[in-house]
Amino acid sequence: MLMVVSLISKKGILLHFVRGSVCQAPFSLEHIRVRTKNMKKLLLGATNKVAGFLVKGKVVAFPTDTVYGLLANASDKKAVAKLYQIKQRSRSKPLPLFVSSIAMAKKLAFVGKYEESYLKKHWPGNTTFVLRRKKSSILLYGVKKGSIALRIPRYKPLQDILNMIPFPLTATSANISNKNPSNTAQEVESQFRKQRAKPDVLVDGGALKGKPSTIIDLTSRKPKVLRA
Numbered sequence: 001m002l003m004v005v006s007l008i009s010k011k012g013i014l015l016h017f018v019r020g021s022v023c024q025a026p027f028s029l030e031h032i033r034v035r036t037k038n039m040k041k042l043l044l045g046a047t048n049k050v051a052g053f054l055v056k057g058k059v060v061a062f063p064t065d066t067v068y069g070l071l072a073n074a075s076d077k078k079a080v081a082k083l084y085q086i087k088q089r090s091r092s093k094p095l096p097l098f099v100s101s102i103a104m105a106k107k108l109a110f111v112g113k114y115e116e117s118y119l120k121k122h123w124p125g126n127t128t129f130v131l132r133r134k135k136s137s138i139l140l141y142g143v144k145k146g147s148i149a150l151r152i153p154r155y156k157p158l159q160d161i162l163n164m165i166p167f168p169l170t171a172t173s174a175n176i177s178n179k180n181p182s183n184t185a186q187e188v189e190s191q192f193r194k195q196r197a198k199p200d201v202l203v204d205g206g207a208l209k210g211k212p213s214t215i216i217d218l219t220s221r222k223p224k225v226l227r228a
Contacts, residue, residue, distance in 0.1 A: 046203060047157055051164040053201050059083050061174040061188045063205030065155040066126050066213050067181040068174040068188050070199060071098075075167040080141040083170055086197045089177045095142035096128050096149035096171040096215075100162035105150050108168070110134050115218050124154040126210065128171070130217040130226065138167065147219055157205070173212055174199070183208045 050071075053060055057079040060071045070087060072079040074097050084091055099105050102119050109131035111119065118129060133148040140148075151171055153159060162169065173181040174188045176195070182188040185204035192198045215227040 047160040047164065050201070050203065051161050054079075054161070054165060054169065057082075058200035059086055060201040060203065061182075061185070061199040062158065062201075062203045063155070063185075063208055064158055064171075064210075065124075065153045066173075066210040067183055067208055068185070068205075070170060070172050070174045071161075072170045073165075073167050074141060074143070074170055075139045077141050080170065082197070083172070084142070086192070086195070086199060087172060087175070087177055088195075088197075089172070091142075093177075094144045094149065096151060096213075097140075097143065097168040098153055098158065098162060098171040099150050099168050100159070101152065104168065105131070105152075107136050107138060108133065108140070109148050109150060114221070118216070118218060118223070123152040124159065125152070126154065126213045127151065128213045128215045130215065130219055132219050140168070142170065149215065151213060171213075181212055183210070 050060055050062065054071060054073050057073060057076050059079060059082050061068055062071050063069075070083055072083045074080060074095070080095070083089075083095070097108075099108070102111065102116065102123065105111055105119065109115075110133075111131065115129070115131060122129075128149050128151040130147050130149045133144065133146055143149075149171075150168075153162075153171075175181050175191050179191060182191065184207050185202055188199070188202055212227070214225065217224040217226050
């Protein structure tokens, strides 16, 4: 069963959500066109609600500074397992993560002067860095033992969510594995409409013009571009 939730402000409807768990019936989302040039400002009003969904273990399809992504609590084993199921992704493929700050990155990975110089130059932004992972009190699922891919997004609504929660978020694109990434909420819905496993929440943030992030490996002394 799916439940549609709309956020309402004094100016009218801000966003439209679809909530639900894994189900057999295809879902259909009635998209609401928000007639404003400041979509990011409207999204800011939804951050508290989305943060609450993530704390409860939901998988959220959300706009980012690149393409629509699937957000989940990277410290929640069940939420990460659900994400892999939704995306139909092999468990042998690790997930990149969003972090709120370089300070959080340092809790998860070895960040010396060499690495930090690259992070400060490119973060926040659309570059994901692969770093050597270190032991941490923060439990993580869906990542490798020896390395970890991290990014701070340049997108205020997503930054606000990251600052509200104490855990990293998954940073994988909102599409079925080996299919094209999604630049609109309609494209997200289209990919998952007939699938048994679907995102719990879909946030329509309008059309995006980005592409998946650049990935640079910093685990050796010579940076290596894994994806341009």
